Amino acid sequence: MRVAIFEEAGAAPALQEVEHTPLQDNEVLVRIAGVGICHTDLTGLNGNVPLPTPAVLGHEGAGVVEAIGADVEGLEAGDHVVLTFDTCGDCRACGAGHPAYCELFAPLNYFGTRLDGTTTMVQGDREVHGSWFGQSSWGTHAVASARNAVQVDRDAPLHLLGPLGCGLLTGAGTVLNVLRPQPGQSIGFWGMGTVGLAGLMAAKALDCENIVAVDLNDDRLALARELGATHTFNPSSTKDVVWEILEATGGLDSSMEAVGLGSVVREALGSLRSPGVCATVGLQTLENDITIDQGHLLIGRTLTGVIEGDADPHQLIPGLIRMWQDGQFPFDRLITEYPLEELATALEDFHAGKVIKPVLIPASSSY
Known part of the structure; x- marks a missing residue:
């Protein structure tokens, strides 16, 4: 396996050879066809998520199953899969259909090891920490569990499907599973990256009437209009973006913010009608204080946090592919492809906002 290892927080990842450790009974080895770069990966790189190093990131992988563990059912070598977050499958949240709130989400996705403390990769006698979102897929191969490998049809463009495992899942899932706007209702989105635009496309597919997009980048606002936004606002070009949204729409039935800054949360909350x-x-960061006006809540507004679109990936990912096939979810318009060897350039372009969703393609990929 050739993977992108970073040695410590803030260090640039570099491609190096490693070996995967023996597959456990519930694991699969996947040859990566394409893997996205997500803002959550950047939190790992800069140390805002305390992942032990040396480590490999990447959690939007898609590829072909090459080997399976002894107890894996429903998957076999040659299957096409999208890799998503890992879950235990047994806790109360998983049993209730909310795997994103799995009681073991943190140790399965953030700790850099399997639950038994072993690593999925070694470099000689050195352990290399993987299991980032149950996959660590910045490389030619990844070890995942059968739980977080979602089988997909072979006629879909496998090398582009990785972002369905996180960024696209989060945005679209938040709209489809949590906000659930009805046809004719109004909705707004703050932050026109992958998550915000995925939510916007889902709202368009649900026939929302007023769809508001807010971002500081005029090019992204132009793309938002092409994808279905009826109103776009650049806060740097307005005196009071909340007032202008209220004036244009009469208030939004729902909103989603994909930035995480307190000022943005307040704008998205204040632009709502009541309720x-x-x-x-x-x-x-994992600790991120924000303040809101209690008055916004007392008049019937609700602020809720959402992880991974509150989605069951095994249901939503195939559903989003079907929406794409029907022309209702053109996520491929967000993607810019880079060879895996150009990871540094992809990270630089992503950090600078030049591209929306970089996807790394290993040289061995033919999908």
Whole structure:
């Protein structure tokens, strides 16, 4: 396996050879066809999530199953899969259909090891920490569990499907599973990255009437209009973005913010009619204090946090692919492809806001 290892927080990842450790009974080895870069990966790189190092990031992988553990059912070598977050499958939340709130979400996705403390990769006698969102897929291969490998049809563009495992799942799932706007209702989105635009496309597919997009980047606002936004606002070009949204729409039935800054949360909450619901999905750090006006809540507005779109990936990912096939979810318009060897350039472009969703393609990929 060739993977992108970073040695310590703030260090640039570099491609290096490693070996995967023996597959456990519930695990699969996947040859990566394409893997996205997500803002959550950046939190790992800069140390805002305390992942032990050396480590490998990447949690939007898609590829072909090459080997399976002894107890894996429903998957076999040659299957096409999208890798998503890992869950235990047994706790109360998982049993209730809310795997994103799995009681073991943190140790399965953030700790850098399997639950038994072993690593999925070694480099000689050195352990390399993987299991980032149950996969660590910045490389040619990834070890995942059968739980977080979602089988998909072979006629879908496998190398582009990885972002369905996190960023696209989060945005679209928040709209489809949590906010659930009805046809003719109004909805707003703050932050026109992958998550915000995915939510916007889902709202368009649900026939929302007024769809508001807010961002500081005029090019992204232009794309939002092409994808279904009826109103766009750049806060740097307005005196009071909340007032202008209220004036244009009469207030939003729901909103989603994908930035995570307190000022943005307040805008998304304040733009609601009463009653109305605002979902916050943006992540700055694990500890991120925000303040809101209690008056916004007392008049019937709700602020809720959402992880991974409150989605069951095994249901939603195939559903989003079907929406794409029907022309209702053109997520491929958000993607810019890079060879895996150009990871540094992809990270630089992503951090600078030049691209929305970079996807790394290993040289061995032919999908």
